[in-house]
Amino acid sequence: MGIEILGLPMMYYIAMLAKVLVAFVFVLLTVAYATYAERKIIGHMQVRLGPMRTGWHGLLQPIADGVKLFFKEEIIPSQASTFAFLIAPLIALIPAFITFAVIPFGGTIEIMGYKIPMQVAAYYDTTAGQVFDVNVGVLYILAMSSLGVYGIVLAGWASNSKYSLMGGLRASAQMISYELSAGLSIIAVFMLSGTLSLTKIVELQSGMGGFEWYVFKQPLAAFMFFICALAEINRTPFDLPEAETELVSGFCTEYSSMKYAMFFMAEYANMVTVCALTTTLFLGGWNGPFAVAVPLLGPVYFVAKVYFLMFFCMWIRATVPRYRYDQLMHLGWKVFLPLALVNIVVTGIIGYFI
């Protein structure tokens, strides 16, 4: 294949650029339209119309919001630690956007004789004749989601405002508590799969017309992971860090303009990632009818499953009231943590005898 850079053919770099851009634009657009979809869905669930004025049925609302936030005044409080105050939204946003790299969103397609796996951080090795991806993909996701905590706790501390500090502290305590339970609950899945590579986990769920999905083998783990993930990304009913009735706006009270928007973009990007990870681990990833025969169907199934889960998140937001902080900690430490450990032990014993 002609020119090679670092032992990789030219086509690899073209494919890499294309995949990175597609994934980034996908997350960005989904984030933008998730805000619109959320307002619209919750609106209709509460017998309202939601945004209607900007464009047909308010379809241009995310763009209007974005432009508005761009033109807003930027305020850096005089008592704030300026550098930390500026860097905090970036620390929250960047991990949220790069987590998507290891999630497979389709099978392998062939363009001009070069096989391209539809996963950002993966490539097809022609000499070995197989797809190589990040073989610790799940650990990468867990690591990146832990990094997001820094952005939020730093934002709360750097603002030097009481509401921000309380919001930041609450957020960090909540996020680390549920990160633990989320991390423990998915161990049962890896006991079944025997690998941390997300490509292989999706492959293992391809058979039996959907009944090989891990949600059927590990329903408790799927349930716990999804709830813990909701709590980890501060979604309702666990959105205590931004509980506006008591903490104004939590850790982002002092933020304005684009920096404020970045926290919300991070939150929605995290929601996309969590839904994509749940899809990959429990709902068979991009598998579906004819997905192997027609590779382009893979991303369609994947996106459909992710959007269904995101709809589910919004549905929960419209239905369930907010938790109290002590109830939240109680649920995380006294219910999900022992339950996850018991699930591991039970899976271990059953898995050994079968």
Added chain:
Amino acid sequence: MLGAYLPILLLVIVAVGFGLCSLVFSSLIGPKKISALKLSPYESGCEPVGTARERFSIKFYLIAMLFILFDIEAVFLYPWAILYKKLGVFGLVEMGLFIVILFVGYIYVWKKGALEWE
């Protein structure tokens, strides 16, 4: 190996670029009419009292310490989970003992009231 990790580097560059650009552009475009009142920390419209950098509840430290302890246990469980079918009965018993010890510590923490929030 390199082939799988290069795209992550590129994605990091794209994400950092996007974040920095939106920070810089919004600060260039937005209006700037600052006043001392506007730059003071928000306290529901009242004059800010004291500093925010005060002592806060010990509970948060406790949670952070417990998190580190239990997260390390989780880190031990990951490699075991991958290999547990190959390790057979030996691996199962080993990890069973490990989890039992972990549970004893967990019950101690619970009984000591470290997980209570008033």
